Amino acid sequence: MFIARLAGIAVFDPAGDQVGRVRDVVVALRLGDRPPRVLGLVVEVASRRPVFLPITRVMMIETDAVIFDGRLNVRRFQQRESETLVIAELLDRTVTLTETGEQVQVVDVGMEPTRTRDWLVGKVAVSRGRGRGLRRRRGEVFVVDWNAVTGFSAVEHGQGAAGLIAAFERMKPADLANVVHELSEKRRAEVAVALDDERLADVLEELPEDDQIEILGTLDADRAADVLEAMGPDDAADLLGELPTEQRERLLTLMEPRDAAPVRRLLTYAEDSAGGLMTTDPVIVPPDVTVAEALAQIRNPDLNPAMAAQVYVCRPPTATPTGRYLGTVHFQRLLREPPSTLVSGIVDSELDPIRPTMSLEAVATFLAAYNLVAAAVADENGHLLGAVTIDDVLDHLLPQDWRENVMDVAAAERPDPEEEALRGAGRYGAGKDDDAHRPRRG
Structure with missing residues (x-):
């Protein structure tokens, strides 16, 4: 099962009710050339909240649906240092073919079940294409065994994000913004480079202010001005209002005058007034x-x-x-x-x-x-x-984290002892030999 194809597919309980959609797969990289163990899925549930679904609770994976046993802990997923997100971190990575020393780029990663009902990452789809981001020209694509490549554990700068973006290309901006928010700072910057101006503007409008400022700061001034032009005037004004005066004025100067004019007008109003809230382009x-x-x-x-x-x-x-x-x-x-x-x-x-x-x-x-x-x-x-x-x-009017607070209360009222046991054991076992310590099934 190639993991990029799982992105966005629906997750159902045994009764046939949809509880969310797959956003990523969590794996644990292991020493040497041993294939990574699949720990579980990151599932986005109500209010775009990511939660962890252990792979041991997945009953069936089909081309358009994942069915699990109905038990789901709705605490917000927090990635651990020992964990790797396949779509967010492994796609687009440059790795080396062990036999020839040739550098190739990861297009997809395949996981497969074992006789012990575990899932391991055993295959890697790679490409000899050149270039970065959306301009990358993909050449021959072929599949190799996990132990036939090296370089997954190294930190790569300028990784690119075309594969990640392609996996979520049908997402609404708000959903893609939630995915971007959960990425590392490095990957957020790489995604921003790969997205076109319109798509990036739509995503920025849905992100928290801290993420907006961080991403805008990774762009060169001309590109940042282009993205601001593609945003709604009210959203652009809100973002510019959080920047230092010198940086704000520089970006406004680089924007087209017809796009900068309404933003300048909005910046003259207090943030919590009707003028500060309004958009200047209604119907x-x-x-x-x-x-x-x-x-x-x-x-x-x-x-x-x-x-x-x-x-x-x-x-x-x-x-x-x-x-x-x-x-x-x-x-x-x-x-x-x-x-x-x-x-x-x-x-x-x-x-x-x-x-x-x-x-x-x-x-x-x-x-x-x-x-x-x-x-x-x-x-x-x-x-x-x-x-x-x-x-x-x-x-x-609402606090920025009101959705998270609501879900945290809901999670606290519905504790899941078995999931806590799994988490306490590192999700896949407490001992050093992870082949001998798999999650206990109820």
């Missing part, structure tokens, strides 16, 4: 647009649900700051009207826009009071400046 239409045209704009798959829930009607110009703000049309109203109807005839003008200086708490109260998922932000002259969405409000 804005002039009053002579039809319902059909407005619906076409909110069908854009790049819009998040809160942003696509309404269109804002303004007199030209329709780029923020706009001409006079006339009101909002919610998408449910658009669905109820004939396609040829002008939005000016169905606009909701009774609800006043909020001011950019409104506090975070006041914005949250406003959205809750009127059952809204987004609200228009306008200046005192009635020009639309942007819109605040409920997801941005929640991001600022």
Whole structure:
């Protein structure tokens, strides 16, 4: 079973309920040319939380599903020094063929069961391709035994990340961000180099601020400016606001003026105000647009649900700051009207826009009071400046680690004695001879 092919496949309990998806495989490298022992799977469960599933609890591995015995400890997975993540750390590594001394790159790693029901990493798929990252030209790919290559234990700088990225290419940005967050600092930098600007921008928007700053710092200034241009203005402003003034100004200068201008405006507002929360590019239409045209704009798959829930009607110009703000049309109203109807005839003008200086708490109260998922932000002259969405409000109201705290409480209430015994024994045994000390099965 080649491990990169397991990335993203669903994990089910015996009742057929999906509990998560495979994100990686944990192995223990051993001395000499002995093949690594597979310890278990890293499974991403609710709220994008990685947990450890011992391989001894896996009942079946198929091409599109993993089935386990139903027992799962939901404590957050923490990698130990003796453990190696196959997808995150072994793919794209440069190794040496023992027989010829030729250097090749790891494309995939294969694991296989033994007669004792253990799983060992016995095969390595390698390529003679040249180059790094996404530009690597993959040549002949062939499979060799684990003991036919050396170099897995060495620290490699500039490893590349094309294989890792390919394993998770179908992931949503938020899920890929969770994978990136769990990587080492070295691997995060290598993934950032390999991702294109748009994909990296999407991932950065979903990462904690510390990770954003760290990754941005690994990029050269021109590349960092390009990635900031690809981010939403509000996310770019949040990230730049955490940087030293000199570095921030340098990056803004390197950005295209049309992309830097809205970011500069957002940076003038307090972080916990409506102006600091808003995005400057909501869906804005002039009053002579039809319902059909407005619906076409909110069908854009790049819009998040809160942003696509309404269109804002303004007199030209329709780029923020706009001409006079006339009101909002919610998408449910658009669905109820004939396609040829002008939005000016169905606009909701009774609800006043909020001011950019409104506090975070006041914005949250406003959205809750009127059952809204987004609200228009306008200046005192009635020009639309942007819109605040409920997801941005929640991001600022909740602590950054609220999901982890919730899951930690859940885990504490559901202790798993057998898993604790496995962890206490190093997951695969407490003795020096790991062939003699395998996990005890209940």
